[in-house]
Amino acid sequence: MSLSPEARAERRSARFIALWTGFVVLAIYTPILCGFVASVNKGRYFRFPLAKTSMEWWQKTFDSIEIGMLVRTSLAMAGLVTVIAVVIAFFGALAYARYDWKGRRLYQKLVLLPIFFPQPVLGLALLLWFNALGMQMSWQTAVFAHLVWIVPVVTLVMAIQMYSFDAALEEAAFDLGASRLQVLREVTLPILWPGIWSGALFAFLLSWGNFPLSLYTTGPDTSVPEWLYAKMVAGYTPMVPALGSMATIAAAAVLLGMGLLARALRKRPAQ
Amino acid sequence: MNMQTKPVTDPSAAATRASILTLTNLVKTFGTYMAVDGIDLAVADGEFLTIVGPSGCGKTTLLRMLAGLELPTSGEIALRGQVINDLPPNRRPTCLVFQSLALFPHRSVGENIAFPMKMKGIAPEKRRARVEELMALMRLPAHYVDRNVMRCSGGERQRVALARAFAYDPEILFFDEPLSALDYKLRKELEKELKDIHKETGKTFIYITHSLEEAMVMSDRIAVMRSGRMLQVGTPEEIYTRPQSRFVAEFMGEVNVFPVRRAGDGMFDGTRIPGRFQVAGDPAAEGFIIVRPEAMRLVAPGETVENRIEARLYNSYSLGSRMQFRLNVGEDHLIVEQLRAGGPMPDLDREVSIGWDSRDAIFVEA
Secondary structure, X not given: OXXXXXXXXXXXXXXXXXXXXXXXHHHHHHXXXXXXXXXXXXXXXXOOOOOOEOOHHHHHHHHOHHHHHHHHHHHHHHHHHHHHHHHHHHHHHXXXXXXXXXXXXXXXXXXXXXXXXXXXXXXXHHHHHHHHOOOOOOHHHHHHHHHHHHHHHHHHHHHHHHHOOOOHHHHHHHHOOOOHHHHHHHHHHHHHHHHHHHHHHHHHHHHHXXXXXHHHHOOOOOOHHHHHHHHHHOOOOOHHHHHHHHHHHHHHHHHHHHHHHHHHHHOOOOO | OOOOOOOOXXXXXXXXXXXXXXXXXXXXXXXXXXXXXXXXXXEEOOOEEEEEOOOOOOHHHHHHHHHOOOOOOEEEEEXXXXXXXXXXXXXXXXXXXXXXXXXXXXXEXXXXXXXXXXXXXXXXXXXXXXXXXXXXXXXXXXXXXXXXXXXXXXXXXXXXXXXXXXXXXXXXXXXXXXXXXXXXXXXXXXXXXXXXXXXXXOOEEEEEXXXXXXXXXXXXXXXXXXXXEEEEEEOHHHHHHOOOOHHHHHHOOOOEXXXXXXXXXXXXXXXXXXXXXXXXXXXXXXXXXXXXXXXXXXXXXXXXXXXXXXXXEEEEXXXXXEEEEEEEEOOEEEEEEEEOOOOOOOOOOOEEEEEEOHHHEEEEEO
């Protein structure tokens, strides 16, 4: 081989990048894969190597009325949290990324503080407060609890993009004959759409996967993470990893679908 | 909708034409800060007016008020006699080309240009035809219509922004230093192009810049602003040859300014630079004499000139076709510019005499 030293160095770094990427992917996906393997175990308890595989537990999970209710509760919570969090965070982020007002920096800090508060303590505090107000715990109170923690995160995610938004674009649209509503529809929203979208995604996933806040505030209702935890502590069945695997596959499918949709929209002919 | 091509009139007649925009004692304050401090101005229909001034002089605030993006604190903005102080920008027949251009990054070149027509509810076929027409006017290649606007070069973006402004079909176009981010060569080219477009369309242009050089190339009239006030308004020729204050004179580029006091015989004594000087006109008792570097020359020891200063030649700089000399007089210095002569260069660090004719000197009050 007659490679120059530069080409050899380049090849070496390319190989290293490939190796590192492979390692990271492996480290992230091995546990998920393990969960999948555990879910297709025929027996009740997980042993490696598997004696026999079957989709029996998947079928049971699918047919279970209880799990259907759990998923519906969790979806309702995550959906409601997403809608409310996106609205509050959108205007909040807009207010502190775009306007200079008295108390802006204080608001910025105040809004971020709940993120650093340990979630189990926050959950307990909210429970005590709801009790003091004489409220009945249900998945709706849990939605409120989730919002306390999720709105700051979503605000942060959205503000990052809004900081780079040139306010002159809105002024230009307004100057070119657009009404306030048209400015929002034609300029502000399309440009901020990626940030709103990622904020919504964060809100949904953080609510869907939240355990510590739900534990204290759902009352008699049960969310998916609560059920998974309870079953792991006592009464394990392979339905636990089966449900986990299903959720992962569903999330991947949704992301893929959204990606394809976005691509199709972008390729739409101009004008 | 069509671009009216008015007959091109003599720029000097601009001031005498009917005025399209009249400002009366216009004031804008931010808290206690006086951004625009009582401006009176009449802009003629079809005129190319440039407002120049250093950064922070209030020119951008003034322009934003004219476009409707800021509300005046007091005073009046009248368009063809109609007060438009409170009219929002989307209902004013004016359009602003922003310093950042503010092109919509999520839209193609064609969509950007069509934007104001879409807002007006003009049919898509009509929009497309007009976009093509405007792109041709701005010398943009027709196949750019579907290109993402962020993939255009700096000069192309300028043209897209201008085409978009024309698509609004405004009576007056405002420009907020749109050329400032471009490199020198392209800027020079676009300055001339803008003047050509002004000529072809016959619209009223109001342009702001901090560069008087830019103003000189394009404008029918120049208004010089400082600390929220108009110092002088006139044709480029007037501003250049008859500045009414030291600030305007110095803003025009390198000039020699030195303080003088009237002596008994009608001559002036230099108060910092020794010498006796003459100046045309009817000057006050105390003020400054301003002489452009190109009006001064190195003179031979025996030669008689109307005004003369003895100085020490400090250094020389080549400006291509001309030579510039820096001369020290005490703690002050003077600048002299001459055409590059074939002869030998004068030696540095030698005493020399410089002179000028009295009619080339300008006197301004202190």
